[in-house]
Amino acid sequence: MADSDCVIVMGSNMAECHPVAFRWPMLAKARGAKIIHVDPRFTRTSAMADIHAPIRAGSDLAFLGGLVNYVMNSPRWSSEPFFKTFVLNYTNAATIVSDEFKDAEDLDGVFSGLKEYTEKIKEWPLNAFLGQYDSKSWQYATAQDAQAGSGWKANTQQSGEQPAGDERSSGQRGAPAQAAPPGPPFEPLVKGLLKPPARRDPTLADPRCVFQIVKRHFARYTPEMVERVTGCPRDTFLKVAETLLASSGADRTTSFAYAVAWTQHTNGPQIIGCAALLQLLLGNVGRPGAGIMALRGHASIQGSTDIPTLYHSIHGYMSHPSALKKHDTLANWLAAETSARGYWANTPKFMISYMKSMYGEAATRDNDFGYEWHPKIIGDHSHLPMFVAMNEGRVKGMLCIGQNPATSINALVERRGLGKLEWLVVKDNWVTETATFWKTAPEVKSGTVKLGDIKTEVFFFPSAQVAEYDGSFTNTQRMLQWHYKAAEPPGDCRSDLWFTHQLAKRLKQMYANSTAPRDAGFKALTWDFDPDPSLPHEPGEVPPTAGDPDGLKILKEINGYYSDEPTKHVASFGDLKDDGSTTCASWIYCGVFPAPGQNRSASRKADPPGTPGAQLGWGYAWPANRRIMYNRASADLNGRPWSERKKWVWWDGEQKKWVGLDVPDFAATKPPTAKANPDAIGLDGLSGTDPFIMKTDGKGWLYVPSGLVDGPLPTHYEPAESPVRNPLYKQQASPVYKYWKREDNALVQPGDSRFPIVITTYRLTEHYLAGAMSRFNPWLTELQPELFIEMSPELAAEKSIANLDWVRVSTPRSSIRAKALVTRRLRPFTIDGRVVHHVGMPWHWGYEGLVTGDVVNELTSLVADPNVSIHEGKAFVCNVEKV
């Protein structure tokens, strides 16, 4: 970001929530870059910005759509060769979409393929879709459509339940497995998945090409419409648009930064997708100072999606085997999840190496590498449905490790759920609200819930802190950094590593003599992380706590090694094999530990000040220590940098390879002139000018034919709760968002005058999340001691509220108290011609800690985005009254 000419922070309060990362935009600013902040409130980020564009919470897509519209209609964009070349060659703009596809333009807000949700999965009726799309009609028009019967295999499979699809899980539905011989080698299987390449129109004139569809789709997102929907003054919007365009091109780049104010919406991924579309149009992808930065939240939350704690994927972004898809055998899983073209053609290698890591020697070619043993998911097992299930008595116990659900999401429903458990383990550094929900929660204190009625047996395990054991962090930049144990944890505190390791060992012991077939997998599971007692510790090192696993052994398991020669580590994912000869838990981390003694995440070699570079010696960024992904896009069609100022990697004709400041994200010796071989799988199926090598067509996707369950193009929908009717379409909210129908989950209908005020929730620099990590610390509590609600003087005057007055904030779910903080940093919006008030609340308080306060998450509703099941904590409606 320090290389950006313009940084647009939107959907995040970067200065307050990512203060250390914010030094990079500040550095860019010092060098002359513009900072833009798009946020309902004027925050500490806005204070640093050149432009603050206020928008109503939940209207980001309209704003971004307006930018797309502005860019596509601007003379400069239409005429400058850079944009033309980039869009035509590096994106799917020229690709023709199937005739069956109907856009939201045609259907007033919905796409073709929408069907009512039918609850056909009985075991787990918690998926909560309002509706579902069949994405068949969204696909590219292939050559096959033109020349039917050419021998290309048809895409026959239908999407079933798609928890968090990516292009593989829903788009590239594989051929029936029996068509391919069961491997390994799996190459024939992958070959069998080849489909004819999509049809393209390089003139971009075809009305069915992506470019034309996109242009039509965003035609209604005019500046006037942006103002109507978002409340952002038109001149401010135009200033943003002009700055963005002026800061993009061959010589200049703009980056976006977002966090959970884009994700916590019923259409969150679509908002992010719209930014991606915009950045692709502007050539701001794969280049220095460009891109879209997802500012991750919790420490190592990136690591926990890579080595996932997510239910729907296994390591390295492969789909979790699911009982709802055609995943019954390894070959079928491979057929469903592998794409023939692009780097994902290597999926069998990654998967088999992963299975070897799970089951070690027990995983053989004859038993499908133990695929049978691998657990399968049966629906949406994400946070919200789990708690709904808990409420229904379908969950018996919970291990709550480093999470505080009693306050952090839909708190009332979640506490009710906790009360229905038989047992609950809380492992935390502090005795959190979750640990004491049964005695100190407001509903227990007030007597609404009787202490005796909660039967949950609660165990509290004191947790060690991060500086008390060796391990790694993976940060927002996908960079792993090793950290060392600096101190012994106090008392009985043990690390999460210790807990998980000891639990696994004890469970394995318990199952050791089981003959039940379902336990075979557990018995076969390899678990060899005990530290080697013979290994000496270096002087100055704090020795590990007794019972801790060896962190380096875990890192080695993740990095990978040769199955028959475990001391030999796999040096790169290019070396992984699909025959079981390599063992690797997570292919993307391959290379972090290329040889014993070479833990590259511990590397701390910074570039000398002033040298242009990517700090390749500092830590290790997956994949392959690459700092900017898809960086082939930083060079033009001939492999030369688009401009001297923005050079990053380029083709060196003499050495006949890609070189540059970063690790090139391309086949190292494939020249820009290389032609795609339509009959070849993997990267050979892509040409020397296809930078997006993870994509089946090597292009950046303006139009997303598969991977998203709520539509191929970003479309503005109102949040589940909104004070206005959608000014853009008849369709009010996303037709497919998730809603859990419960008595305690009533929603406000649009325009309900009892709850006319838009409310959003957010963080303060001074506190951390649910507050356990800050509300027990006097140095932090004195900085922000009490829960407050920020409101404009206009609203305060209307409601006769004075600064510091106590007010009651209510939604149909609950009502809480907070002190008023009246400030002009908040403002009323004029939406569709009428004044809409906007308030905001930080949500860090609870009933434990040095300072306490009401739980803001009692106000929110149980609704979620259909792709990733994230709650809509960022935009709903409420009422406020002086108490």
Next chain:
Amino acid sequence: MPEPMGFYTDTTVCIGCKACEVACKEWNQLPATNGGRSKLSGDSYDNTRRLDGIHWRHVKFIEQFDAERRQGRWLMMSDVCKHCVRAGCLEVCPTGAIIRTEFDTVVIQSDVCNGCRDCIGACPFGVIDINPVSGTAQKCTLCYDRMRAGMTPACAQACPTASINFGPIRELKQKAQARVEQLHGRGERGAYLYGADEKMLGGLNSFYLLVDKPEVYGLPPDPKMPTRNLKRGSLWSALGAVVVGVVGLISLRSRRDVNV
């Protein structure tokens, strides 16, 4: 003798994160107001309000918005002892607890101070106050202990945006001057340095880049030495003594005249 060291604080890049405030407390093990159970002040995001014996750093928040929100600024500034070259606190301290260090900084020796509080009223910036734990006057030491060990002060080290710059005053002044020029070049005509000039108390070893009047940031436009009043005050007192003495003489004498 090391050269004068200090702070140049560029308020235009302060994001108000208060990391400096907390880092200072952590390093110096200072307690929190009421054990952390303080009250919401209602004054923007400032809940510690001022510098005192347990707040040696304090971040100020100044909201400037017009009613239409056409103009809007949220100024933030991390305040601290100015380590004045001519320091009022140092001058008046009757115990010699306040000293000037080899780095040209001003430090209160906690083991010497007896809590007379003369320095509190003497400081033109309202920096000092009593630390209730020690019973002595306290303020920023410019991390004298860290500096002696060749380390950066805790607050500067923690500052993510380099709003707090630490170093030799000479270098800081150059850096600050360049920044002012850069800002002027970008149309920020209001940017200026506060306290970098020797005219202000001989120069502040902790000086600031501001974009509005000093008063807006709670800084005195024209800080003065307390001892400016010493001579005149003494003279007037002496004159008073003479007058009272003469009047007394007359009263006591004239009576004799009358009565004899």
Next chain:
Amino acid sequence: MSSTFFTEPPHWRWLIILYFFIGGLAGGCYFLASMIDLVGRPTDRPLARLGYLIAFPAVVVCGILLIADLGRPERFWHMLLQSATWRPMLKTYSPMSFGAWGLLVFSAFAFLSFLGALGEDERRHRFSFLRPPSVIGTIVSALGGLAGFFLASYTGVLLAVTNRPIWSDTTLLGAVFLVSSASTSIALLMLLGSRRVFLVGGLRALARFDTFVLVLELITLVALVVSLGSLARVWLSAWGALLLLGVVGIGIIVPLILEVRAHSPLSASARAAAVLVLVGGFLLRVVIVLSSEAI
């Protein structure tokens, strides 16, 4: 706006107000006593003795008040000796430092004169050489009287040598405190001497002195307000009302009227006037100290 508005109050409250008041009485009583001893009539010497007898206990109380007010009372001696080297600690330009020494010196004189005044009046005793007309006594009283003037006024200079509003916005506080200490000390001596008929001559002289001093006090107060200029607006408040009614009205105007009306310094109205002067003097310090502390 004056730069003094950006500073912090030192939390000098009731102990310090009391100190200012009692210190003023100690210094004032002493210099009155020494003036009576040195230039007054021999028949007035009991009044002078009274002054010495008040001064020393008063200054002891002062010391106690000052020490009690310290954040670290056990370190009071750091004002006089450097704690690390045991060398004397004196800064001539710091009123607090100089004042500490002044207080010490004054205490010494007050102690000597106290001893000298211990025995019954006119009767020779062991320490009577410490009182005029003996040579030593004359020297002690003369120097002690000067120290008394110092003690009575330095506290005003101390306040001026800060950066607090009002205090440091004028240089007249020392003079004001000095005059006030004179008026309150005269009042105290008059009050305590008023039962002794044989002192009527001296008391009458004191009453006249008091009248002059009260007028002088009024003048210095007006000068004080004028010297503050626009800053005097701070006193457009309860403090100003207290200054006007309590200090000027009750402490100066009413006593002046009473004194003019009183036919004898032994009369009830003269005594009432004395009490009011004392009250006024106390309120003066209350207003000066607290009106600035409150800002």
